[in-house]
Amino acid sequence: MTRNRPVEKVSAEDAAFVRGLVIFEDDKVIVFDKPSGLAVQGGGGVERSLDGLLAAFARSNGKRPRLVHRLDRGTSGVVITARTQPAAAFLSEEFAARRTEKIYLALVRGVLPPADSGILKTPLVKVEEGGRPRMIASKPDRKGSQAATTHWQILARNGDAALVEARPETGRMHQIRAHLSMARMPILGDWLYGTGAQSAPRLMLHARRLSIRHPDGDEMHFEAPIPKDFAALAAELGLQSGL
Structure with a gap:
């Protein structure tokens, strides 16, 4: 017989913090508005992560919500978790089968295309550079190459800056960041694919809508409000009309 796990300890401060991020919850899912800077998972020297904070929602038998997808640490916005194993399996299959729609907003700067919308389909492959993984363009037949498709639309533009809506069809690591950089319009604050802190104090990528x-079968739509720092920079760049 499997014994129940002990309930992990979460400080009152951390419990209040993570509960304050909740957008929606019921008996099967909890949806969060993750702030930029909070890692989704622990490991690699990460001291506080959303996964670790999920212990604040643990039941008396130690069972706690489960992650079913990820956002990069610098990305803000919608993250959904599952309260039960069946719900986790259901949601994971929805993501794997690409039956979800994810809409992101990004503040970019670079050589903007004349068109206001398009599709990026450059295949990506993960490489290690300086001990850190990143995605680069690859030929489709290269070992480890992954097909990647990102739909994009410029919602507002001013000179070489723009507010871009990105809708990834696939879910590759760093997909939006890599694709927009390859399109010569890197996301502001992106230290890996752009100019990092020279352009913004953090990665200006926001998971706006999921x-x-x-698991009960109904189609649901979750939105995370525009972060104040994101809106402030958009206004500074003259892009607020697109928000």
């Missing part, structure tokens, strides 16, 4: 079927 549409996904609930």
Whole structure:
């Protein structure tokens, strides 16, 4: 017989913090508005992560919500978690089968295309540079190459700056960041694919909306409000009309 796990300890401060991030919850899912800078998972020297903070929602038998997808540490916005194993399996399959719709907003600067919308389909492959993984363009037949598709639309532009809506069809690591950089319009604050702190104090990428079927079968839509620092920089760049 499997014994129940002990409930992990979360400080009152951390419990209040993570509960303050909740957008929606019921008996099967909890949806969060993750702030930029909070890692989704622990490891690699990460002291506080959303996964670790999920212990604040643990039941008396030690069972706690589970992650079913990821956002980069610098990315803000919608993250959905599952309260039960069946819900986790259901949501994971929705993501794997690409039956979800994810909409991101990004502040970019570079050589903007004349068109206001398009599709980026450059295949990506993960490489290690300086001990850190990153995605680079690859030929489709290269070992480890992954097909990647990102739909993009410029919502507002001013000179060489723009507010871009990105809708990834696939879910590759760093996909939006890599694709927009390859398109010569890197995301502001992106230290890996752009100019980092020279352009913004953090990665200006926000997971605005997630549409996904609930484990009960209903189609649901979750939105995270525009962060204040994101809106402030958009206004400074003359892009607020697109928000």
